[in-house]
Amino acid sequence: GGGSDTASSGGGGNDQITLGFAQVGAESGWRTANTKSIQDSAKDAGINLKFSDAQQKQENQIKAIRSYIQQKVDVIAFSPVVESGWDTVLKEAKDAGIPVVLTDRSVDSQDTSLYVTFLGSDFIAEGKKAGEWTVKNFANASGEVKIAQLEGTTGSAPAIDRAEGFADVIKSDPKLKIVASQTGDFTRAGGKQVTEALLKSNPDITMIYAHNDDMALGAIEAIEAAGKVPGKDITIVSVDAVHDGMQALSDGKINFIVECSPLLGPQLMDVVKKVKAGESVEKRIVTEETTFTPEQAKEALPSRQY
Numbered sequence: 001g002g003g004s005d006t007a008s009s010g011g012g013g014n015d016q017i018t019l020g021f022a023q024v025g026a027e028s029g030w031r032t033a034n035t036k037s038i039q040d041s042a043k044d045a046g047i048n049l050k051f052s053d054a055q056q057k058q059e060n061q062i063k064a065i066r067s068y069i070q071q072k073v074d075v076i077a078f079s080p081v082v083e084s085g086w087d088t089v090l091k092e093a094k095d096a097g098i099p100v101v102l103t104d105r106s107v108d109s110q111d112t113s114l115y116v117t118f119l120g121s122d123f124i125a126e127g128k129k130a131g132e133w134t135v136k137n138f139a140n141a142s143g144e145v146k147i148a149q150l151e152g153t154t155g156s157a158p159a160i161d162r163a164e165g166f167a168d169v170i171k172s173d174p175k176l177k178i179v180a181s182q183t184g185d186f187t188r189a190g191g192k193q194v195t196e197a198l199l200k201s202n203p204d205i206t207m208i209y210a211h212n213d214d215m216a217l218g219a220i221e222a223i224e225a226a227g228k229v230p231g232k233d234i235t236i237v238s239v240d241a242v243h244d245g246m247q248a249l250s251d252g253k254i255n256f257i258v259e260c261s262p263l264l265g266p267q268l269m270d271v272v273k274k275v276k277a278g279e280s281v282e283k284r285i286v287t288e289e290t291t292f293t294p295e296q297a298k299e300a301l302p303s304r305q306y
């Protein structure tokens with residue numbers, strides 16, 4: 001590809017790979033860590049990275065992808081903000097002969113020939129892990145357990161799948177009830193705002209299930225402002241295990257976190273090199289992840305990379 005070599009190290013010549021990456025935005029600690037992982041590992045791999053931030057808007061991502069097609073980059077990778085509505089632009093890339101790699105989030109396109117692979121977490125499994133902890137934690141509770149769900153970005157794969165996996169598991173215990181469910185758009189401000197309203201409409205809430213740490217951190221602010229104790233008066237479970245979430249977990253303000261790793265950069269660069277070399281790659285590459293209790297968070301915090 002042409003253009004300026006902003007991230008070149010070694011390689012040089014005409015064999016250097018140019019990768020166009022259309023990022024979702026900078027909505028969360030997870031996303032910041034993900035962006036850094038991609039930029040650092042492109043540099044390490046000697047890949048020329050063209051990077052754009054769509055500010056959580058699909059139209060901006062589509063524009064960025066079209067500009068990468070125009071610039072004739074070697075490979076396009078992106079993390080689709082929502083699942084639907086990608087077929088047209090993916091066909092344009094295909095017609096231009098540019099392979100597309102989905103990272104982190106997937107699309108709902110029926111035609112899977114529109115992308116080479118999807119590299120990222122199993123969000124349904126993450127929702128299930130949150131549900132399993134919930135079932136165990138409230139096994140001996142008497143009466144209804146009122147759960148409020150802070151959803152991620154509406155229409156995004158992680159919001160859809162984390163809700164589905166969780167609901168699937170908690171239905172085994174009829175006393176576990178989701179009494180409110182609203183989007184906080186994966187941001188701290190969103191989590192805070194939704195929780196403020198929630199504490200007025202449902203003051204007797206037992207637990208909050210947040211689709212990411214940032215929304216849980218916003219919820220903590222709202223709960224404390226209302227004179228309640230997060231992690232005690234209201235149980236909190238979230239997903240990601242970013243540094244600030246892990247700190248809140250080890251402080252007892254969050255009760256359980258399901259890990260979702262943002263460190264996808266090295267694997268992405270491997271895939272990009274293989275695709276460019278004409279080698280075949282797996283159609284689905286799943287990230288390995290664990291879960292954390294407060295004790296485990298204390299132990300893991302010093303060596304966490306994000």
Ligand code: GYE
Pocket residue numbers: 027028029030031104105158186211212213214239240260
């Ligand atoms: O959980 C959230 C971020 O797509 C897995 O997006 C990602 C999610 C992550 O905003 O914090």
